[in-house]
Amino acid sequence: MKRFRSALGAMASAIVLAACGGSNTDTAPTNDSTVHGTLVENPPLRIASVDAAAFQAQLASTASGQQLLQLTGNPSCGVDFYYLKFYTLGAANETTESSGALMVPTGAAGSCSGPRPIVLYAHGTQTLQTINIADITNSANTEGALIAAMFAAQGFIVVAPNYAGYDISTLGYHPFLDAAQQSGEMMDILTAARAGLPKTFAASTTDSGQLLITGYSEGGHVAMATLRAMQAAGAKVTAAAPMSGPYALEAFGDAIFFGNVNLGSTAFAPLLTTSYQHAYNNIYSATTDVYSSTYAAGIDKLLPSATPIDALFQSGKLPQTALFDSTTPVVPGSAALTALLAVPSDPNNPQTPLFDLGFGNPYLVNNDYRVSYAVDAASNPDGALANPPLAGAPLAAKAPTQTLRNAFYLNDMRNGNWAPMAPTLLCGGDQDPTVFFSLNTEVMASFWSAEVSAGLIMVLDVGATPAGPFAAVQAGFQTSQAQLLAFYESAAGGSLPPAQAAQQLVEGYHTNVAPFCSLAARAFFTTVLQGPQP
């Protein structure tokens, strides 16, 4: 019996020792610091890794991917998609976690490894809170696929935030068109990406130190604000290409409040007022100060949302297009100003039907608020909208007193007494119904006319008659639009009558410009990189 107990005891000991003696591989270290610009986990998670052939095959498997490949060319590099989580600051300097993408070119080709330039990219407005531009496995992530194919697969390292308020960020709102916050976040993700890059699987791809800043729509504004902020900080920027952005926010806002309502305005409005309320705490005391009683309740927390925007429209949370009341509000003592608030009816303006979509009942913005904005804009006009317009299209002579207009003034890219010092391309489309080209890109070109004349700033309208270094891009865009129109009129496209087909084309115009301007941006960057570097 004694021997039996000894044997059993020895076995049990062996078992216990074996069970306790093991080790385990571990995850990436988590950074304890929450200082903005800190990468939370380093190395960051790689969501996917595709070589050039696999990426090409993946894109070629869908019709939209095939169209994209026609523009971008076949991938010459593979791409590793990393998911960055980093700390940044909110509009009121709150510390928050944000996320984004680091796309690293891979492969044996010389243009795919070694020192490579970084494209710092800012995406366009998203109403869906769950957007993750790093998640290339999500087929809805079209902008992620665009920048991966356009830049990363051609040898550019791409860094792109999802923005605070999206994805994992618990900020609870998005600092939409907040120049200080968004430029700060761009610099934070750049810092985080530069810390993470050497620890990735593709560590042989390194940062060349050449920085290219670009972005589309909201991201165009963010890209320009980032250029301004980096210049102010003394950081090196090699070139920039803001695209289709609402740069001249004051002029743009004034035009909208005077009835030139842009497509998408009913989504932009709550994003803007929520953003600026957090930044300046003076936009409203209650949401009913700004919004009609139909929509005011909860609108300050509506966007971005986990619910698709179409569902928000259908559930009555937002009107689809009716930003303003179709019954013109009366401005006391000013028949002229009252007339300026009327529903547009100029039959000679091809955009009149578009603007008219912005009026209805129920409507989003209440009449008193619209009048208060208009009174401020009329008494202290933006230089681009003054009658006659002022040379150089300057901002209003003094800071507006109406708080939303003042927020536009503060975040207008003409503010800050600056101009790009790096080569800059401003690209857009002159028929853009969402972000008006003339009131944004052309206003900035007027404002920076000296830099344009000197060739430091180039302006590209993809809708203009093809000419100059980007003639092929312009011709390609216009051919694409013509093909799209023919498609909408065809049986495969729904056999739409010409007017409806044209309307469909208008609704997609802003989105359709993006890949062509991105192509122009890549060509521009390539030219700059081939030139003399400081």
Place this chain on the structure above:
Amino acid sequence: MKKMIPSTLPAALVALAAGSFCAPTAARADDVPANSIRVGMYAIFYHVTSSGIQGQYIPPGVSLDLKDAQTPYFGYIRRLNSKFDVELAFGVPPNTKTIGRGPATVGSVPFNGQTIATAKWLAPSVLLEYKFLSESSKFQPYIGVGVNYTSFYDRKVTAIGQQGAGGPSRLSLTSSVGPVGTVGLKYQLATHWHLNVSYSISRVDSDIKLQTADVVRTAKVHFGPQALVVAAGYAF
């Protein structure tokens, strides 16, 4: 421990074993040794079924398998009476390889057939065994039922596994308690020496968790490990 065998089975085994161990030694035949030890080899066939790997950024159809293993076997057998023995069996924990099953590549990372993780597998079993023939027979066939306890340690994600998962990863597998059954044949070489061959089947359920950064991927795996044992034994 999610999966438990009926609670009456271990209780019955303990009662049987305890009763036997405490019984007076005079109750057993004097010419049959009460204790045996065996040393041999396990050949383990895992027979894995898996729910597939679930989690973020995982393409469909990605699953797991285990590579069959061989490892030294040790057994201690306590004679209860002329018809029943109790066996405590275990193997030197084999370094078991987890194999990717599914597409040839995930993105551009090789996957199908690749060793993505390794873990050592500690799986002792206690069995109550019934002997069909007289203890004086040269050939002594037997069957047994019992309980298997399985735990995993030294869990490591390989370099290719980390490539597939997207970075440094932590692997965990929950322990399991499950039933085990065996059929065997003992061949008496001499008074103290014998040869033994047995074939055992057990059931192991484990939840696999693979954490990369703060992304967790999971898989439920059901093993039906079958073990062929060839061993030499010594009775004392």
